[in-house]
Amino acid sequence: MAAGHSPMEQFTIKTLVPIEFAGYDISFTNSSLWMLLAVICSAAFLTLGVKRDGVVPGRLQSIVEIFYDFIMRQTVIPVMGESGRRFFPLLFTFFIFIFFTNFLGLLPYSFTVTSHIAVTFAMALLVFALVLVIGFWTHGLRFLSLFVPSGVPAWIMPVIVPIEVISFLSRPISLSLRLAANMLAGHTMLKVFAGFVVSLLGAGGVFSALAIAPLLAGVALTALEVLVAAVQAWVFTMLTCIYLNEAVHLHDHH
Amino acid sequence: MTAQAASSFQMANVAAPEPEAQPPQNPETPAEGQTPEGHSGAGHDGMVHDGHDMAPAGEHADGHTDGLTETVGHGEGDHGSKAGLPQLDLTTFASQIFWLVISFAVLYFIIARIAAPKIGGVIEEREARIKGDLDAATDAKKASEAAIAGYEKALADARGRAAKLSEEIRGKVLAEANARTDAAEKQLAADMQKAEGRIAEMRTGALSRLSTIARDTAADIVQKLTGDTAPAGELDAAVTAALKKS
Numbered sequence: 253m254a255a256g257h258s259p260m261e262q263f264t265i266k267t268l269v270p271i272e273f274a275g276y277d278i279s280f281t282n283s284s285l286w287m288l289l290a291v292i293c294s295a296a297f298l299t300l301g302v303k304r305d306g307v308v309p310g311r312l313q314s315i316v317e318i319f320y321d322f323i324m325r326q327t328v329i330p331v332m333g334e335s336g337r338r339f340f341p342l343l344f345t346f347f348i349f350i351f352f353t354n355f356l357g358l359l360p361y362s363f364t365v366t367s368h369i370a371v372t373f374a375m376a377l378l379v380f381a382l383v384l385v386i387g388f389w390t391h392g393l394r395f396l397s398l399f400v401p402s403g404v405p406a407w408i409m410p411v412i413v414p415i416e417v418i419s420f421l422s423r424p425i426s427l428s429l430r431l432a433a434n435m436l437a438g439h440t441m442l443k444v445f446a447g448f449v450v451s452l453l454g455a456g457g458v459f460s461a462l463a464i465a466p467l468l469a470g471v472a473l474t475a476l477e478v479l480v481a482a483v484q485a486w487v488f489t490m491l492t493c494i495y496l497n498e499a500v501h502l503h504d505h506h
Numbered sequence: 507m508t509a510q511a512a513s514s515f516q517m518a519n520v521a522a523p524e525p526e527a528q529p530p531q532n533p534e535t536p537a538e539g540q541t542p543e544g545h546s547g548a549g550h551d552g553m554v555h556d557g558h559d560m561a562p563a564g565e566h567a568d569g570h571t572d573g574l575t576e577t578v579g580h581g582e583g584d585h586g587s588k589a590g591l592p593q594l595d596l597t598t599f600a601s602q603i604f605w606l607v608i609s610f611a612v613l614y615f616i617i618a619r620i621a622a623p624k625i626g627g628v629i630e631e632r633e634a635r636i637k638g639d640l641d642a643a644t645d646a647k648k649a650s651e652a653a654i655a656g657y658e659k660a661l662a663d664a665r666g667r668a669a670k671l672s673e674e675i676r677g678k679v680l681a682e683a684n685a686r687t688d689a690a691e692k693q694l695a696a697d698m699q700k701a702e703g704r705i706a707e708m709r710t711g712a713l714s715r716l717s718t719i720a721r722d723t724a725a726d727i728v729q730k731l732t733g734d735t736a737p738a739g740e741l742d743a744a745v746t747a748a749l750k751k752s
Contacts (some may be wrong), residue, residue: 264590265602276600283598284605291609291616298621302628313628321626341618349613369593370602375610432593 259443263367263436281369282363290352290365298348323347326372327490328337332497342382346375347489354481358474366484367435372428379492380424387499398502427491434484438477445470713749721745 269280298319301312309317323344328336336343350366357364365371383436399416400409448466452459592598721741728736 260592265592265595265598267601271601276604277597278601278604280605281598281601283602284609287605287609291613294613295616295621297623298617302621302624309632310627316625317629320622320629324569324626341614341622344622345610345614345617349610365606367593368598369604370599371606374603374606483620 259440259447262439263364265368283365283368286353286356286363286365287371290349293356294348294352297352305343319348320344323485323489327486327493331490331493332500335500336493337499339493343489343493343496346379346492348483349481350488351485352377354485355478357435357439358477364435364439366431369428369432372432373424375488376424376428379427379495383495383499386397386496387502390500391502395499395502398498400426404422406453423491423495429489431488432482434480438473438480442470442473442477445473717745717749720748 266282267279268282268285271277271279297312298316301310301316303310303313323339324337328340328343332339353365353371356362358366387398391397399413399420401412401416404412445466449463451471452463452466724741724745725736726736728741
């Protein structure tokens with residue numbers, strides 16, 4: 253069985269409880285399980301550690317507040333200004349959800365929800381739809397001026413405008429692919445190196461001693477993946493923030 | 507209708523990115539399908555081997571292999587994804603998106619309604635407390651500075667008043683002393699004047715008596731010498747002339 257393990261097998265979605273509704277297969281899968289675990293962990297993290305009278309924060313509360321502060325005061329407010337406060341719950345949810353699914357995915361035998369393009373693309377589409385709704389809601393058709401950069405000579409417009417439109421339309425793709433590809437690549441690499449360790453150990457003799465090399469690489473990769481898990485969660489949030497800011501403020505700076 | 511669309515989409519997808527991965531998928535599936543089947547798969551394996559060894563058991567083996575293919579057929583939906591990238595298996599998309607929407611919505615609700623207000627509240631409360639404490643400290647500092655200023659002013663005032671008072675008293679005492687000296691001097695001057703007056707009076711008195719005595723004496727001398735009485739007028743003139751000479 254071990255020999256048959258492909259590095260891709262970890263991404264297989266396994267049905268745990270088959271559910272079908274209106275012709276759709278919405279079975280409870282390992283993906284669903286780890287999504288719910290991420291929600292439970294993050295909800296516990298965000299609510300249990302914070303005490304109302306926690307004027308002097310405890311350890312857990314300090315960490316929660318670092319998360320909060322990092323998104324609120326180092327991401328949302330600098331990018332969107334004070335008007336970004338109303339988007340904070342959504343942006344914080346993005347950050348926390350991606351952060352926790354990424355991190356839980358690093359646990360051995362777990363499943364990385366965000367390694368699936370269906371999940372990341374659905375989130376990116378939510379961002380895209382939100383940008384469109386907010387953009388047209390606040391600016392009406394003037395929102396289309398987003399595709400007309402200011403200070404560009406008119407004769408260049410026929411080239412610039414299609415480029416702007418394409419770049420706008422490709423945002424959900426890049427937003428979702430970046431996250432999914434990072435998770436996919438990182439976890440595949442971890443699995444490949446872990447596989448080397450097992451095969452070298454199995455080979456016996458001198459090869460067994462060599463197994464230390466991929467093991468060390470795996471340890472280093474794990475550290476890197478911890479970083480990537482956090483960074484990608486933030487990158488998704490930051491880009492969402494930038495897109496939403498454009499929808500709210502168009503060209504003018506807040 | 508959408509289900510149809512999804513399935514056709516899946517077919518297109520499976521065909522498009524992995525046209526070569528498709529053929530080896532089929533021969534692989536029974537092999538893979540057997541192993542995860544656990545005890546039943548192992549049982550079948552044994553049966554199949556038996557079937558190879560012993561011809562009479564062929565019927566049994568056939569029946570079993572039918573069952574095997576059936577179970578594999580059931581599992582194919584799951585295992586079909588194994589050959590390609592599991593991420594591109596569109597049959598799992600509905601479930602993934604459904605559970606994503608649920609878990610994301612739940613988390614959003616928890617964050618928007620409970621966590622974010624709570625954390626934000628605690629942070630704001632702490633900042634308000636710190637700001638309040640700092641303000642109170644600033645106020646206290648201002649108050650203490652004002653108190654120091656008041657104390658220094660009071661001290662300066664008191665010093666000024668004391669200086670003024672001592673100046674006043676000195677002036678008063680000095681004036682009194684001066685007045686007393688003046689009075690004493692005046693008294694002395696008056697006494698001196700009086701004494702001088704008396705001296706002058708006594709001198710004029712003495713001088714006037716001197717002329718009378720001189721005339722009388724002169725008259726006596728003239729009478730004794732000449733026996734005549736000298737006329738009074740001549741006598742007076744002579745005496746005054748003599749007195750004037752002296």
